[in-house]
Amino acid sequence: MIENTFTLINNRTGKQYKYNILNATKGPDVVDMRKFFQDTGLFSYDPAYTSTASCTSDITFIDGKKGELTYRGIAIEELASNHTYLESCFLLLNGNIPSSEELIEFDLEIRHRAFLHEGLRNIFNAFPDNAHPMATLSAGVTALSTFYNDHLEIDDEQEYQEMARRIIAKIPTIVAFAYRHSIGIPFIQPNIDLGFTENFLTMMRAYPGGKMHRRADGYDSLKEIEIRALDTIFTLHADHEQNASTTVVRGVASTGAHPYVAISSGISALWGRAHGGANESVIAQLEMIGSVDRVEEFIAKAKDPEDSFRLMGFGHRVYKNFDPRAKVLKGLQDKLKEELTLDSELMAIASKIEEIALNDEYFISRNLYPNIDFYSGVILTALQIPKSMFTPIFVIGRTVGWITQWIEFKKDKTSKIARPRQLYIGE
Ligand code: ACO
Numbered sequence: 001m002i003e004n005t006f007t008l009i010n011n012r013t014g015k016q017y018k019y020n021i022l023n024a025t026k027g028p029d030v031v032d033m034r035k036f037f038q039d040t041g042l043f044s045y046d047p048a049y050t051s052t053a054s055c056t057s058d059i060t061f062i063d064g065k066k067g068e069l070t071y072r073g074i075a076i077e078e079l080a081s082n083h084t085y086l087e088s089c090f091l092l093l094n095g096n097i098p099s100s101e102e103l104i105e106f107d108l109e110i111r112h113r114a115f116l117h118e119g120l121r122n123i124f125n126a127f128p129d130n131a132h133p134m135a136t137l138s139a140g141v142t143a144l145s146t147f148y149n150d151h152l153e154i155d156d157e158q159e160y161q162e163m164a165r166r167i168i169a170k171i172p173t174i175v176a177f178a179y180r181h182s183i184g185i186p187f188i189q190p191n192i193d194l195g196f197t198e199n200f201l202t203m204m205r206a207y208p209g210g211k212m213h214r215r216a217d218g219y220d221s222l223k224e225i226e227i228r229a230l231d232t233i234f235t236l237h238a239d240h241e242q243n244a245s246t247t248v249v250r251g252v253a254s255t256g257a258h259p260y261v262a263i264s265s266g267i268s269a270l271w272g273r274a275h276g277g278a279n280e281s282v283i284a285q286l287e288m289i290g291s292v293d294r295v296e297e298f299i300a301k302a303k304d305p306e307d308s309f310r311l312m313g314f315g316h317r318v319y320k321n322f323d324p325r326a327k328v329l330k331g332l333q334d335k336l337k338e339e340l341t342l343d344s345e346l347m348a349i350a351s352k353i354e355e356i357a358l359n360d361e362y363f364i365s366r367n368l369y370p371n372i373d374f375y376s377g378v379i380l381t382a383l384q385i386p387k388s389m390f391t392p393i394f395v396i397g398r399t400v401g402w403i404t405q406w407i408e409f410k411k412d413k414t415s416k417i418a419r420p421r422q423l424y425i426g427e
Pocket of ligand 1: 273274275276278302303309310311312313314315316317318366368371372373
């Protein structure tokens, strides 16, 4: 019989240590190292957690080699093609696709909870106009914890769900507030007659009074495909297991701080361009490249080991084959191309980069494929969303993932404060 343990030998002392191997239902099994320091007096060194499982979870699974992503066991392709974002939210929070009754109840509650306290509007008014929306968004979500300040010690399923539904419902309104503030136009309140994604797009695009911006093709109301495209983007971003921002959310959860402050910390972590900020950087980079005939020059810069320039929207810490979310978005981008007026120069530059990189030895040998951000930036541009709002849109999608992971952490009776150790090399 194979023993389910892992033996380590300290060659300095000749001592052997045995650790149990914990079985995963999918993906790599895990060596249980919790007693390693107690046993050996040594720490393990893994600063970016490249080999470390920080928790157990049954929410989301990624197989980076196969390019697989599932929420509660359901493939992302299935969710993106046949279900709405709110259905995925319900699935992440409850473990099942909602029945039609459950969906009606969930949808209705989200609509009713989308409104913001007037005091929050005053807080937004105090921010400078030129503040980045990620900064005002993070501050707005922290401010939300001052309006719901009795949530520190909740431990009952109904309270968890209420807290989760409230933040999922209010985030799009806060994002729209952040945007309207950044361009100096009056806030508009959510419309209870509209579904989640249509409501958000309306709060983004409507003039004061409710009339919508006219599209380049003269069409002045939302097209079904625009709502569907954004809804799909939300679904694709809903969760991604223990990524940087989720790890931050769990870390803050471990200290016992307010859940909305944990979400706000997740928002701050997502802002960086190595994480959620990459979608904004993709478009900024395409604009900087400026024309198709300059693409080769920038590909050469990306390959130059002496140059810190990187192709934004390429590479991923976990996906070393392809990003399944990118595949869904590529299909969506092609559909949108047919129905909307896309920025053709930007599209042409993006296509040229994709074509060269996918056939270039440098990118192939390092498994650098287009990630979700490579396509989402172009799609969001087609939906008339300015690039400063790309990462806030990622926030809308990811909020359900953060809060679901927060709840999972809280329910785990073995969870402790996150407190890594260090390799001290100072005086
Ligand atoms: N362009 C050019 N070269 C790259 C790129 C890139 N985008 N990404 C990685 N490389 C190269 C590195 O220079 C390195 O080369 P070397 O082996 O010759 O030194 C090699 O590929 C491995 O790179 P790492 O940084 O070790 O890969 P890691 O897995 O740590 O990083 C990351 C992943 C941060 C996503 C990286 O690929 C990157 O910076 N990409 C651009 C930013 C981006 O698109 N981020 C979005 C991530 S997806 C998300 O958060 C939703």
